[in-house]
Amino acid sequence: MNLQIALLLGQDGITNGAIYALLALSILLVFTVTRILLIPLGEFVTFGALTMATIQSGKPVLFVWLLLALTLVDAALDIRQQVGQRFDMARLRMTAIKIGYAVLMVVIANTVPLADIPMAFQALLTLCLLVPLGPLMYRLFFQPLADAHSLVLLIVSIAVHVAMVGVGLLLFGPEGARTLPFSDTGLHLGPVMLKSQTIWVILVSVLLIVTLFVTFERTLYGKALRATAVNRVGARLLGISPVFAGKATFALAALIGVSSGILIAPITTLYFDSGFIISLKGFVGAIIGGLISYPVAAVGAVAVGLIEAFSMFWASTYKEIIVFTLIIPFLLWRSMTSHHVEDDE
Template sequence: MDSQIVLLLGQDGLTSGAIYALLALSIVLVFSVTRVLLVPQGEFVTFGAMAMAGMQAGQSIALAWLLLALTVARTAGALWRRRELPGPGDWIMLTYAVALWVLLRLLPLQALPMVVQALLTLALIVPMGPLLYDIAFKPIASAHSLVLLIVSIALHGVLVGLSLLMFGAEGARSEPFSDGGLGIGPVVFKSQALWVIATSLLLIGALYVFFDRTLYGKALRATSVNRLGAELMGISPEFAGQLSFGLAAFIGALSGILIAPLTTLYFDSGFLISLKGFVGAVTGGLLSYPIAALGATSVGLVESFSTFWASDYKEVIVFTLILPFLMWRSLTTRHSEEDA
């Protein structure tokens, strides 16, 4: 292995690690706020990639139908629980879903600029996060963590099935944001890889500012530290859950848009991608954002170099990384019975 191969593998590892870091941050965020281990995080990645590729092919109406169905389901559930007419928020969401469905049918999607296609993709997927929280997790927010995990796994299975129904078994790949690259010594960095790394760094910086400087970010931090205390201070746990799921959907969809030009994705590809983000999240104990980001970046580098040395065992090597951290957490954490 010479220096040029090391640089090429490092480029691939940093690109993958940047995506895994974003997913690790979203997993830590959702878990710390809601106690939900978001197994379906990868489906947001798949939806983002497939929707972007579908728009460039002139067809992306399937996700609009899903958004409309989720909106109707949430409204019906709220109507059933409250035994009253839908509130203003329900009507606004219904209007939004219908308007977006109509817009996607009327616009010449294939001829739109790439930035507009990306914004439409985000407009489709981001609202699904709060909707899924309201439908699947809000009614059981106080349930045991194991119950929340079972529901999360079930939701993952449902979304994978819907993904197969909407997009089919064929893979999809979108056009790169720009051509060319940047030459550094003997290695030329692909422009799309630079887009991924730069966007990931900007988003991580934006999340830091959001949590440290904004009122809503501080509310999420307070909820993650002490849910009951935050509620007593007037912070709605329901709103915190919706916001955390919305951010997770945004990060997942953006990750899918970024990596769609680099690799062919299939209806079930998101699970493996998010699982590697989960390995990074576990390194931070599902609590620390910086350590989770560093751990996820390390996962990307290990995966890249494992592909060169032992491609048949790269997944085994990557997922074996989780074992030392689990053992360390088990030995250093005081165990206590959870409150019923």
């Protein structure tokens, strides 16, 4: 291995590590606020990439019908909750807005020549289609079990992941896809030319991370989510809605996941079932952070990307084993340094 090869591998490692860092932060965000390990996070990545590829190929965007169906189920549940009670006009108005939004997405997807619009609008439309899936997922599958044991929430999360993989096969088919790069230019840095897509990935990843930091440190809603993460019961007593916190965190996780899919779609071919491995590598970074520390999780995720890249050069057959073996020493270290208290039955 010479310096040029090392720099190329480092470029790939940092690119992948930036995506893993975003997913690790999403996993930590959702877990600390809701106690849910979001196993289906990888499906947001693959759905985002495959939806973008579908738009660019001019094929029908079938995902929009899933959005409409889930929105109608959500609306039906909202109306059912108010039967026998005094109808809340604000909630009914919000229900009508959600249905109208889903119908608008159906109209746009079936009338506008999406393959001919600029790539920036294609990416924006992909976000508009997929990000609402996050709050809908929480409302339909997790909100009724919000106070259940963590193991129950984990089982439901795995079930949702399996269901979404099947939905992905139905909507996108078994073929892989990739999208057009954002630009074909590059930046020469010594003996290595940085790909434009690599620069996009790093810049957008840093922007999202900084935005999350500012949101949680400077805004009222961010502080409310932090309060829910620190003490759910105390936050509820202070008037912070755990339902709002759950939907908000799932929306942020969906935004980050779909954005990650759009960013890496020009770099690698993704399939309907590629999301689990991608999110699992983000989970390794989250474990390095102890499912608590955001900075350590981000650094750990970048380290995972670098180790994966160099493993492909030295031992490509065992690169997945090498990456996932990283989790073992951290689990052993945390097991030996943490103090466990048995719950009284």
